[in-house]
Amino acid sequence: MTDHPWSGLACFPLLEPEFITEDERQTALRFLAAHAADFGGTDPDDYWAGRTLTLPQVRDAGMQSLMRDLQHRIIHKVHGLLEERLGPQPPLYADVINFARWPPGYELLPHADAENPGGEPHPYPWRHFASVIYLNDDYGGGAIHFPELGIELRPPVRTLLVFPGTLDYLHGVRAVTHGMRHTLASFLTFDAAHHADTT
Amino acid sequence: MKPTGRLTPDTRRWIIAQAEAGQPADALLKALVAAGWTEDAALDALESTLRLKVAEIGSRAPAPKPAQP
Numbered sequence: 001m002t003d004h005p006w007s008g009l010a011c012f013p014l015l016e017p018e019f020i021t022e023d024e025r026q027t028a029l030r031f032l033a034a035h036a037a038d039f040g041g042t043d044p045d046d047y048w049a050g051r052t053l054t055l056p057q058v059r060d061a062g063m064q065s066l067m068r069d070l071q072h073r074i075i076h077k078v079h080g081l082l083e084e085r086l087g088p089q090p091p092l093y094a095d096v097i098n099f100a101r102w103p104p105g106y107e108l109l110p111h112a113d114a115e116n117p118g119g120e121p122h123p124y125p126w127r128h129f130a131s132v133i134y135l136n137d138d139y140g141g142g143a144i145h146f147p148e149l150g151i152e153l154r155p156p157v158r159t160l161l162v163f164p165g166t167l168d169y170l171h172g173v174r175a176v177t178h179g180m181r182h183t184l185a186s187f188l189t190f191d192a193a194h195h196a197d198t199t
Numbered sequence: 200m201k202p203t204g205r206l207t208p209d210t211r212r213w214i215i216a217q218a219e220a221g222q223p224a225d226a227l228l229k230a231l232v233a234a235g236w237t238e239d240a241a242l243d244a245l246e247s248t249l250r251l252k253v254a255e256i257g258s259r260a261p262a263p264k265p266a267q268p
Contacts, residue, residue, distance in 0.1 A: 010206040010243035015250050085243070143258060149208050151251055154258040 004128070005086055007166040013146065016077065019160035020133060024066060028135055031063045032099060032182055039101060051106070054098040055196070071097045071186060074131050078162055078188060093195035095127055095187040102142060102173065102181035110147050110172035113187065114165030127165045129188040134159050139179030146171050206244045214248045224249075 006012070020028075038059065042050035055067050071094045079092045114127040132144070134155045144161070145152035148170050155161055163169040165187070189195070210231075217227055224245055231241035 008205040008207070010240050011247050012206075013251065014247070015254055085239070149211060151211075151255065152258075153251065153255040155254055156257065159254075 004164065004166060006082060006128070007164045007168045009082075009085060009164075011081060011085065013149070013151070013161060013163040013169065014078075014081065015155060016160040016162070017156060018158050019073075019077075020070065020158050022158065024070075025135055025158055027063070027066060028099075028184065029182070031058075031060060032101070032135075035060065039099075042103065051102065052098045052100050054096060058099075067097055067184070070133065070184065074160065074162070074186060075188060077160070078129055078131070090190050091192070092128075092188050092190060093192060095124075095189045095194050096196055097184065097186035100183050100185050102139075102176045102183075104140075104176050104178050104180075106173075107141075107175035108173040110145070110170045112165055112167045112170050115167045117167060124165075124187070126189045126191040126194045127187040128190055129162055129164055131160060131162045131186050131188065133184040134161070135182040135184060136180075139181045140177035141174050142176045142181040143174045144171055145174060206247065210244060211248045214245060215252055218249060218252070 035053070035058075038057065039053055040050045055064060055071075058064050058067065075092050075094060079089055082089045082092075112122075113130045114122055114125050116122045132155075134157050137154070137157050143152050143154045146163075146169060148168065152174075163171065214227060217230075218224075227245055228238070228241050231244060232238055236244070
């Protein structure tokens with residue numbers, strides 16, 4: 001396990017209520033309703049198929065602009081929070097930002113976003129932080145849980161949740177029982193080589 | 200540069216147990232500082248833990264029933 005200075009920092013998992021405005025949430029929900037087909041179909045053999053829409057896949061200039069703005073606000077929030085606690089920090093970049101939709105039956109078993117137990121190589125070791133913005137609450141199940149921390153919750157809509165990618169923050173998502181769970185997820189990295197240009 | 204504390208699951212559980220037992224936040228703050236935490240880190244720990252706990256409790260609350268005529 002990598003001993004990053006931010007892992008275990010008392011402010012994480014960071015829960016920031018009302019991070020987006022209600023207008024922004026409604027804009028996102030209208031977009032998702034109008035562009036549901038853009039996600040494609042789900043595939044029982046491909047866990048993420050038909051469930052994500054990344055910034056480059058979004059074919060709506062207004063929505064792209066909002067996603068970029070949100071990404072910058074998330075980076076600003078996390079970078080400022082780290083500098084307050086740890087002193088000057090190198091630039092933080094967005095790796096990816098995407099909508100994620102979770103139909104009934106989908107769940108995610110506990111995992112970390114940048115590390116594997118036992119030191120097994122992880123496909124995304126540069127993902128230093130994950131962030132999730134909660135867009136709706138008209139679904140059943142779907143709670144995020146952190147088994148190592150004894151935390152399980154469904155953050156209110158408009159909330160931003162941020163946590164490090166280390167094993168301290170193993171997390172999973174309980175099965176959605178009905179409705180469609182919608183989130184806007186992104187990963188942040190200090191590694192400029194994995195900077196997805198969101199300018 | 201502000202010193203930091205490491206918030207372990209045990210400390211989270213202790214904060215929640217003390218809060219549920221009715222201990223005021225300033226008493227918990229003093230206890231953490233006495234245990235070697237900086238005040239800033241202790242405040243972070245209290246805020247993060249209690250905010251998450253409130254959200255957790257809110258998650259379990261039944262959704263309000265629609266108004267009936």
